[in-house]
Amino acid sequence: MNDSAQDSAQTEADEARDATPPFSELGLSAPVLKALKDVGYETPSAIQAASIPLLLEGHDVVGLAQTGTGKTAAFALPIVSRLDVSQKNPQALVLSPTRELALQVSEAFESYMAHLRGAHVLPIYGGQGYGTQLSALRRGVHVVVGTPGRIMDHLEKGTLDLSELKYLVLDEADEMLKMGFAEDVETILAETPDDKQVALFSATMPASIRRISKTYLHDPQEITVKTKTTTSANTTQRYLVVSYPQKVDALTRILEVENFDAMIVFVRTKNETETLAEKLRARGYTAAAISGDVAQAQRERTVEQLKSGKLDILVATDVAARGLDVDRISHVVNYDLPIDTESYVHRIGRTGRAGRSGAAISFVTPRERRMLTSIEKATRQPVTQMQLPSVEDINSTRLSRFDDAITAALEQTDRISAFRDIIGHYVEHHDVPEADVAAALAVVAQGDEPLLLSPNDVLTPPAERGVRDRDGDRGGRFDRDRGDRADRSRPGRQGRGERTGSLAPYRIEVGKRHRVEPRQIVGALANEGGLSRDDFGAIKIFPDFSIVELPADLGDALNRLADTRISGRLIELKPDQGRKPRKPRAPRREY
Numbered sequence: 001m002n003d004s005a006q007d008s009a010q011t012e013a014d015e016a017r018d019a020t021p022p023f024s025e026l027g028l029s030a031p032v033l034k035a036l037k038d039v040g041y042e043t044p045s046a047i048q049a050a051s052i053p054l055l056l057e058g059h060d061v062v063g064l065a066q067t068g069t070g071k072t073a074a075f076a077l078p079i080v081s082r083l084d085v086s087q088k089n090p091q092a093l094v095l096s097p098t099r100e101l102a103l104q105v106s107e108a109f110e111s112y113m114a115h116l117r118g119a120h121v122l123p124i125y126g127g128q129g130y131g132t133q134l135s136a137l138r139r140g141v142h143v144v145v146g147t148p149g150r151i152m153d154h155l156e157k158g159t160l161d162l163s164e165l166k167y168l169v170l171d172e173a174d175e176m177l178k179m180g181f182a183e184d185v186e187t188i189l190a191e192t193p194d195d196k197q198v199a200l201f202s203a204t205m206p207a208s209i210r211r212i213s214k215t216y217l218h219d220p221q222e223i224t225v226k227t228k229t230t231t232s233a234n235t236t237q238r239y240l241v242v243s244y245p246q247k248v249d250a251l252t253r254i255l256e257v258e259n260f261d262a263m264i265v266f267v268r269t270k271n272e273t274e275t276l277a278e279k280l281r282a283r284g285y286t287a288a289a290i291s292g293d294v295a296q297a298q299r300e301r302t303v304e305q306l307k308s309g310k311l312d313i314l315v316a317t318d319v320a321a322r323g324l325d326v327d328r329i330s331h332v333v334n335y336d337l338p339i340d341t342e343s344y345v346h347r348i349g350r351t352g353r354a355g356r357s358g359a360a361i362s363f364v365t366p367r368e369r370r371m372l373t374s375i376e377k378a379t380r381q382p383v384t385q386m387q388l389p390s391v392e393d394i395n396s397t398r399l400s401r402f403d404d405a406i407t408a409a410l411e412q413t414d415r416i417s418a419f420r421d422i423i424g425h426y427v428e429h430h431d432v433p434e435a436d437v438a439a440a441l442a443v444v445a446q447g448d449e450p451l452l453l454s455p456n457d458v459l460t461p462p463a464e465r466g467v468r469d470r471d472g473d474r475g476g477r478f479d480r481d482r483g484d485r486a487d488r489s490r491p492g493r494q495g496r497g498e499r500t501g502s503l504a505p506y507r508i509e510v511g512k513r514h515r516v517e518p519r520q521i522v523g524a525l526a527n528e529g530g531l532s533r534d535d536f537g538a539i540k541i542f543p544d545f546s547i548v549e550l551p552a553d554l555g556d557a558l559n560r561l562a563d564t565r566i567s568g569r570l571i572e573l574k575p576d577q578g579r580k581p582r583k584p585r586a587p588r589r590e591y
Contacts, residue, residue: 020044026052029081031115036077039111039269040292040317045070045340047225052078055199060217063201065225066374070340071201072108075169079143080109082166085118088140090160092167093192095148095185097175098527099125100367105171106145119143124150124160126528127560134159148176148184149528149565155191165192173202173209179527180520182208183568189216235352237379238386239362239372247335247363248279253389254333254361255285255313257397262306262328265315266347268336276335277315287313290320318343324350334362337371341378361386395452402451503537504552508571511544516567521548524571528564529557547576 020043023036044052047065054061055078065071079092096102106123113119122136124146137159144151144160154160168189170176176185189198189212198217202209213220242250251265265280267273270291280287288302288311299320305311307326316324318338329351338344344362351358362383364372376383410416423437442451510516518539525531525548537549554561561573 020046020049023077027056027081028052028077032077032081032112035112035114035116037292038114038271040319041073041339043319044073045225045342047071047223048074048077050223050225051075051199054221054223055079055197056081058197060197060220061199062205062213062217062220062222063199063225064203064205064223065201066203066341066377069225069342069374071171072105073112073339075171075199075201076105076109076112079167079169080112080116080119083113083116083119083142085116085142087142087164089164090141090144090162091165092143092169093151093162093165093188094143094145094169094171095151095176095188096145096171097147097179097181097523099123099127099147099530101172101370102145102147104367109143109145121145124154126150126564127530127557130159147527148181148188149524149563151188152184152565153563155188162192165196168192168196168198170198170200170202170212173200173212174204174206177206177208178519179523180516180567184565186212186216187568234356235348235358235360237348237360237362237381237383239364239383240386240388241366241369242363242388243365248276250363250388251280251333251335252283253394255280255283256394257389258331258359258361260312260359261330262309262311262326263313263331263333264321264324264329264347264350265313265333265335266321266338267315267317268338270317270320272336273315273317273320277313280313280315285313286311287315289315291317292319294320318346321347321350326350327356330356330358332358332360334360337362337364337368341375344375345379398451502552503549505547505576506550506573507576508546508548508566508573509544510566510569510571511542511546513543514567514569516541516546520566521546524564524566525550525561525573529554529561531557 023041023044024033026044026049028036047063047069051061051063051074055075061075063071063074075094083091094102094105096105102123102125106121109121113121120136120139120141121143122133122141122145124133124144126147126149133154137154151160155162170185173185176182198220200209200213200217200220240250240254255263265276267276270293273289273291277287277289288305290299290302294302302311302314303324303326306314307328309328314321315335332348332351334344334347338347348358348360351360362372362375372383423434426432426437427434508521510521518541521539522536525536531550535551538547539549540547558573561571564571564573
């Protein structure tokens with residue numbers, strides 16, 4: 001695609017986005033619209049624009065769209081709009097294939113419920129204590145978001161009452177079936193009220209999904225959204241895995257080493273724009289914030305400052321940056337990933353236009369990896385992982401810039417000549433070598449801030465360390481070489497591609513006759529026990545049982561996994577007594 005075609009395609013995308021009716025015209029309730037304004041959402045994605053009116057009218061819906069197209073809001077907004085907060089039993093149930101997705105969906109519901117007093121959402125998943133879930137259920141919950149296995153456990157124990165359920169959502173339905181939850185999903189569907197409204201969202205439509213749709217949905221309306229987005233080939237795309245409380249430090253390090261002219265940093269909410277801009281200004285950068293609430297006159301002044309070079313960094317929401325085209329923008333940073341791939345393409349389209357090169361860097365928290373995969377599929381371009389710049393990288397960049405500054409100063413021959421006489425006078429009267437005088441002048445020019453960082457320095461000010469992130473985890477200091485936080489409180493989190501401690505064989509009571517496959521075992525155990533792929537060794541499947549190599553010390557995860565189900569059966573995980581633990585080896589590729 002040539003330069004004019006790229007700009008034309010971007011313009012068409014912008015026009016199509018602007019032509020979509022706003023959320024205010026879809027029939028959503030006033031509290032929901034107010035919450036959407038708070039988080040900066042203005043224009044619905046294609047799946048949202050098509051699904052929300054149908055769901056509000058009471059239709060069952062089958063939505064076919066890739067992950068990252070905004071499906072969560074497509075089903076969550078109509079549910080929140082119709083919740084009866086006076087009813088304490090669950091009115092909505094959302095089934096998700098993994099606990100990570102269940103947590104994401106729960107957080108989305110919480111943000112949409114911000115102005116609905118008394119509304120509560122509860123995530124239910126393996127790995128979380130039953131006590132917390134039971135206490136919340138007794139107090140009253142309006143929306144439950146959970147994994148099929150843990151939902152089944154509550155139904156069997158009689159601790160989850162779905163008799164008054166009005167809405168049921170199957171999120172990422174194809175993934176749930178791939179992980180062996182088909183029987184659990186059908187059992188849950190069959191045991192809930194017949195008059196409930198069902199929404200099924202899936203990236204694909206295999207025969208099993210089609211059968212569930214015909215059996216359990218009433219005259220469903222089918223919506224198919226095909227992703228047509230693409231990005232400019234002139235824009236390099238990278239990502240950095242980082243936890244929420246480490247983002248400011250990560251951004252500061254990137255600003256130190258990246259050779260950028262002007263930059264847009266995208267955040268999700270209008271409140272975050274000014275907060276982040278203030279932190280950047282405190283670090284010496286010329287930064288300003290714009291959001292949908294900024295007056296047009298102020299927006300125009302800010303954009304003009306960006307164009308003229310008086311401003312280097314703009315912190316913005318999606319809405320505020322629409323239509324922004326500034327030649328100086330060399331970098332786009334997705335401080336927060338957008339809610340859909342369309343927004344991602346719109347964001348990074350602010351750079352790499354008209355033949356100019358650009359760079360896009362995205363911060364990805366561990367639970368957002370699925371969104372990253374969706375972005376790569378939608379853009380049909382790879383997004384390369386980058387490492388957090390180390391102290392050595394920063395010092396090397398600072399020295400290089402210091403050298404450049406000296407070289408530039410030496411070219412000012414008239415001024416150099418005048419200062420040469422002053423230095424000569426000082427050397428003559430104080431008997432100090434010229435090199436020492438030059439070093440002293442560098443100290444004067446640098447001020448109290450050291451030019452080079454020591455190995456133990458952290459760029460984030462002490463007052464900002466230890467702030468709780470959105471997951472409730474307390475942020476730690478960056479490891480100088482890896483840039484990620486060591487978290488040894490959970491099994492299987494020793495780092496990607498690493499495994500400490502030995503493996504031991506465990507027996508589970510599902511085998512070939514239950515039609516179980518290695519990928520189902522890995523998916524179920526990883527989801528319910530908080531394990532990673534690196535925690536799995538060999539998997540051997542026998543007719544009535546299977547042997548799985550897992551970390552010898554599973555800790556509390558052993559009890560949690562004992563209640564896990566695969567293909568509808570309790571696996572009754574326990575150590576296999578017939579074999580001794582052995583040292584780690586590379587996981588088998590069959591999963």
